[in-house]
Amino acid sequence: MSILSEATEIPRKTMIMFFLIDTSGSMEGEKIASLNDAMRETIPDIKDISDSNADALIKIAVLDFASGTEWITPLPQDFDTFRWQDLEAGGVTDLGEACRELNSKLNRNSFLQDKVGNYAPVIILMSDGAPTDDFNGGLATLKQNKWFGAAIKIALSIGQDADNDVLAKFTGNSELVIPIHNKAAMKRMIRFVSVTSSRIGSAKAGDGFGHEAKEQQVVAExxxxxxxxxPEENIDEGW
Structure with missing residues (x-):
C-alpha cells in the first residue's frame, strides 16, 4: 500500500466550551435539577458536532460558583470521555471570583495550551441572582483578557430575580442574555444555545467569518x- 493511499488524520485545533454555573442557594430545588437534566441531555449533541468537525475538536470546561469557585473539570475534557455529574446548590453568588478564576485559565500556559492551536472559546454563563462579591472588579480584570474579548459569550438569565444588567455586562450584548422562567424553557434553551454556539464557534474562520460575524449569527439564530x-416555554411567570 502506498503512502498516498493511507488515510492520514489531520490534527485539529481545539475549541473549549466554558460553562460558568451559578450553584448558589437560590438555585436549589427545581432550578438546579432542571439544569442538571438539560446538561446531561445536551452533552451527546455537542459530542456529535465535535465528531463531525474536521477542523476543530470541542472540549468542555465547567466552573461551579457559589461561595467560592470550583472547576468540575480540572482541565478541559473531550466529550468522548466527559460524563455530567449533577451539581448541588448552596451558598452565595461569587460571580466576581468566577470572573477572576476564568481569567486565570484563559491563556496558553493553562487551558489554552493545545499545540495545534485554539479557536476562540465559547463561554456560557448561567445565573439566577445578583453577585454578592466584587463583580465589577472581577469583570474588569477579565475584560483585559484577549481570549475573553474574542469569545462568544452567552448568559442564561434564570428566573425573576436574575440581574440582567450584570449578565449583559458579562456578554457585552444584551441580545445574548436569554431569559428562562421554567423547566421547559431551561431544557430547550440550554440545548439550543449550547449546540448553536458550539457549531458556530468551531467553524473555520475566514471569508469574513470572524468574531463579529460569528456573534451576529449566534444572535440571529x-x-x-x-x-x-x-407559550408555556416563553411565559414571564414561573421561577
Whole structure:
C-alpha cells in the first residue's frame, strides 16, 4: 500500500466550551435539577458536532460558583470521555471570583495550551441572582483578557430575580442574555444555545467569518429560536 493511499488524520485545533454555573442557594430545588437534566441531555449533541468537525475538536470546561469557585473539570475534557455529574446548590453568588478564576485559565500556559492551536472559546454563563462579591472588579480584570474579548459569550438569565444588567455586562450584548422562567424553557434553551454556539464557534474562520460575524449569527439564530418557543416555554411567570 502506498503512502498516498493511507488515510492520514489531520490534527485539529481545539475549541473549549466554558460553562460558568451559578450553584448558589437560590438555585436549589427545581432550578438546579432542571439544569442538571438539560446538561446531561445536551452533552451527546455537542459530542456529535465535535465528531463531525474536521477542523476543530470541542472540549468542555465547567466552573461551579457559589461561595467560592470550583472547576468540575480540572482541565478541559473531550466529550468522548466527559460524563455530567449533577451539581448541588448552596451558598452565595461569587460571580466576581468566577470572573477572576476564568481569567486565570484563559491563556496558553493553562487551558489554552493545545499545540495545534485554539479557536476562540465559547463561554456560557448561567445565573439566577445578583453577585454578592466584587463583580465589577472581577469583570474588569477579565475584560483585559484577549481570549475573553474574542469569545462568544452567552448568559442564561434564570428566573425573576436574575440581574440582567450584570449578565449583559458579562456578554457585552444584551441580545445574548436569554431569559428562562421554567423547566421547559431551561431544557430547550440550554440545548439550543449550547449546540448553536458550539457549531458556530468551531467553524473555520475566514471569508469574513470572524468574531463579529460569528456573534451576529449566534444572535440571529437565538432570536429565531425564541420566537418559536411555545407559550408555556416563553411565559414571564414561573421561577
Amino acid at each position: 437565538i432570536q429565531a429560536e425564541r420566537q418559536e418557543l411555545d
